[in-house]
Amino acid sequence: MNQQVTVRLNGILGEHLAAAVAQLSMDTPYSERLVVQDVVRDPESPRLFEDYAGDLSGRYIDACGVAFELGLPFDTEKAQRILTTVLNTQNPDGSFGRPGAAGMLDHGRAWGHGRLLAGLLRAAAWSGERNAHRLRDAVPALVRWFAYSADDWVEWLADPVNQRRKFLLDCYSCVLPLVEYYRQSGDETALRTAGRLAAALPDRLEGVHMHGYLLALRGMLELGVETGNAELSEYVLRAADRVATGFLLPHGGVLESTTTPWDINTEGCGIADWAMLCARLAELGRGPRHATRYEQALFNALLHAQHTSGHFGCETRNPDATMLHADYAPQAWWCCTFHGVAAIGYVASRAAVVTSDAVDIALPVSFRQVVDLGDHTIDVEVTSAYPDSGPVDVRVSSTGDLPTILRLRLPRTSVLRQVLRDGETVATRFDGDRVVVDLPDGKATVRFELEAALSFEGRGSRTFLPMANSTEPDIDLTEGPWAVYLGPRLLAASSTTNDLEDLLRIRALQISLHDGIVQAEDGRWRATAWGYDTFRTDVTLEPLATTDRGRNDAATRISFPILVTSPQSVHDPHEQHPHEH
Ligand SMILES: [Zn+2]
Incomplete structure (x- = not known):
């Protein structure tokens, strides 16, 4: 069955994605001349990494593909011209840009061409007839270039001297798009080439x-x-x-x-x-x-x-x-x-899987997905507070039969407070990491109330609170550094809201084994932090990343060397208090 899927991303991820995609249409830095400079040299005005043939230009073409798939505006005329210019530089051996000897092991080309193949595979969807016929020839020719250069790379990788290089894996940039090309075309050469490189990975x-x-x-x-x-x-x-x-x-x-x-x-x-x-x-x-x-x-x-x-x-x-x-x-x-655009696009395209029987939501963020199944269309809209605490509202509608099952992956850092179907509490069951709700006739609006749990992580192990009911703390409070999370989000201490000198002096964060730390009326989290000798300060914690991106450049404390428990805890390991000598 040939189904058409349309995804639109909203909420916090949608906002970040749109800000990045908006750059594609800007002339600074992305003038057409600059974008294609890795395949059309511009000796008058050299740019960074122009020796990586197809790297920036290929990624640009790929990002346009993500924007197209998620319905975000970009300058399609500019993108078409860039694509045409890149295609015009293809050599008889299938490579792009300045031609090289058949046996030349050029890291910039191997890496850049892998990124270019990824971009070209996505380009057919948005470039339409203008370049589609050219892509049908250009892509297989590039795949054959990878096939014959793979043997040289396999020999090169076997040399222990080469294995000590930082960028030794540049030639693996093609493996992922080669497998994708096989999926699209059934071309066994692509799969064999990917397999030869995979077997040679040091x-x-x-x-x-x-x-x-x-x-x-x-x-x-x-x-x-x-x-x-x-x-x-x-x-x-x-x-x-x-x-x-x-x-x-x-x-x-x-x-x-x-x-x-x-x-x-x-x-x-x-x-x-x-x-x-x-x-x-x-x-x-x-x-x-x-x-x-x-x-x-x-x-x-x-x-x-x-x-x-x-x-x-x-x-x-x-x-x-x-x-x-x-x-x-x-x-x-x-x-x-x-690549940031690619990653957000990747999770957006996988946020839900919709079939005629069931809706499976893998990431409970705000998005809308419309699936055309041929004889009917199913429309799933999620309006969500996630990753913050709050409701995840799912509305399913259809031009034909409705799916009868709704599944939602419950994030491990969330508390499931309540599930309502059409405004009424409903029984749920679990299937692996999914919470499952039945959708009987016409009942297709479900609210999952998720609460972001407070947790602490040190040396790879995570502790959720409260834990005051244990006979002794499970956590070795000295085994840091410790980070504080609210749901999946890291609570960090930014120098935009804390004194930088204080942030540098902090050695320990004080927590209560029952409450952890306390949220103030303004929504920020406040705790006492300790340093050398008698140094104490109140520290304000907030999510590390918000849509206020201006804060991202400021110095920020993301973890604390040790945790200490607040004095009122009955399970307080006193010997770990740095002030009690
Ligand atoms: Zn990068």
Whole structure:
């Protein structure tokens, strides 16, 4: 059955996405000349990373595809001209831009061409007849270029000297779009090429570029899914857990590379890949931790890496990763802006699966999805306070029969307070991580009341409160650093609402084992924090990422070296109070 799906994203994610997409139509920095400069050199005015042939131009074309799919406005005439210019640079061997020797191992080309293939695969949908016929020839020719250059890369990867390079995985940029091309075309060459590269992936995780590594893993996961190769999928699952254990910050984002302790920053692209990889692992049912990880990355790190302008970029961290501040390349318009768009588009397109029988909601944010099933159309509209506390209202309508089952993934950091169907309390049941509601005849408006739970995470283990009913604290309060969450959102202490000097002096956050910390009337969270000797201060905590993106550049404390419990707790481990000597 050929079904047409239309998705429109609203709410907080929709707002962030629209701000980024609006940049595509701007002439600064995205003049047509600048966008295509990686395939049409401009010696008069060189730009950053123009040696990565197809990287920026391909990502630009890809981001236009996301905008088109989600109904966001962009300058289609400009996009068409850019696409035409790029297609005009294709060489007889299938590559783009400046021609190179058949055996040339060029990282910039290998990486950029992978991003370009991803963009071209999406372009047919929005470019219409003007370029569609040219894409039908250009894409298979590019796929054949990957096929013959893969042998050289496999040899190159086997050399231990090359395996020590940070950008050794550049040639894996093509794996994911090759699998996607196979899905669209059935071309076995694409799948074989992806398989040859996947088999050659060096099993080391030291000093590699995280964006490249995660992009490779995402490609390998899809290859495993497509070929039924369970070993490949298991490998990716283990690799994802290694990344989570070693290279994750409290806001759910990954470091720019696996070069610790020297890595001083994150990269929006790596964070975006991490969110997409974990979202896919969650979708494939590989465990609840993946959904928690992707939401944490999405609602905190990714949105925090977005700037006032709408561009996504990078963040700088202090040496022990308890604070984020801004002294590193802030807006990465050559990559992160597009990959941020890709990530939000990715989760939006997977927010719900609608069939004639059931509606399955994987991400309870605000969106609308209309599915044309041929003989009838089903319209699902979600109006949601999530990731904040509040109602998630689902309205299902249809031009024919209504689905009879509504399923909603209950986020692990939410409390399900109440479920109403057409305004009346209704019985629910659970199926895995889904809360299930029946939709008998005509009953198609359901409200899920979700409350964001307060939790604390340190060294990978999360503690929900209250826990004053336990005979002893489950948590070793000295095993930090500790971060505070409200639902999936990180509560951080920004220097826009706290004194920066105080934030630098804080060593411990005081919590109550029963209440955690207390929300003030203004909605902000306040707690006492301690430092050396007699230093005490009140600290104000707020969600790290909000639509007030102007705050994202300000120095912000994202975790606390230790927690101390407030004196009134009967289970207070006194020896852990730094002031009691
Ligand atoms: Zn980037």
